[in-house]
Amino acid sequence: xxxxxxxxxxxxxxxxxxxxxxxxxxxxxxxxxxxxxxxxxxxxxxxxxxxxxxxxxxxxxxxxxxxxxxxxxxxxxxxxxxxxxxxxx
Numbered sequence: 001x002x003x004x005x006x007x008x009x010x011x012x013x014x015x016x017x018x019x020x021x022x023x024x025x026x027x028x029x030x031x032x033x034x035x036x037x038x039x040x041x042x043x044x045x046x047x048x049x050x051x052x053x054x055x056x057x058x059x060x061x062x063x064x065x066x067x068x069x070x071x072x073x074x075x076x077x078x079x080x081x082x083x084x085x086x087x088x089x
Contacts, residue, residue: 030080
């Protein structure tokens with residue numbers, strides 16, 4: 001599938017990510033406007049940090065920007081201080 005940008009909406013700079021975390025207090029939790037990219041490839045899901053200011057973490061381990069990192073069911077993903085758990089339905 002096509003890559004999806006994860007981040008927060010910014011009206012002044014007209015930034016509208018595909019997955020908008022604004023309603024989860026993204027700014028206060030350190031989420032960048034264009035924080036990360038999530039993409040499905042060959043039946044797997046990958047997450048890539050876009051050199052965000054406060055980092056992206058998988059299971060509390062900071063991932064390197066610009067590199068696809070595979071995700072697994074149950075992973076805890078943090079965009080800055082904002083945490084989510086990955087669940088497939």
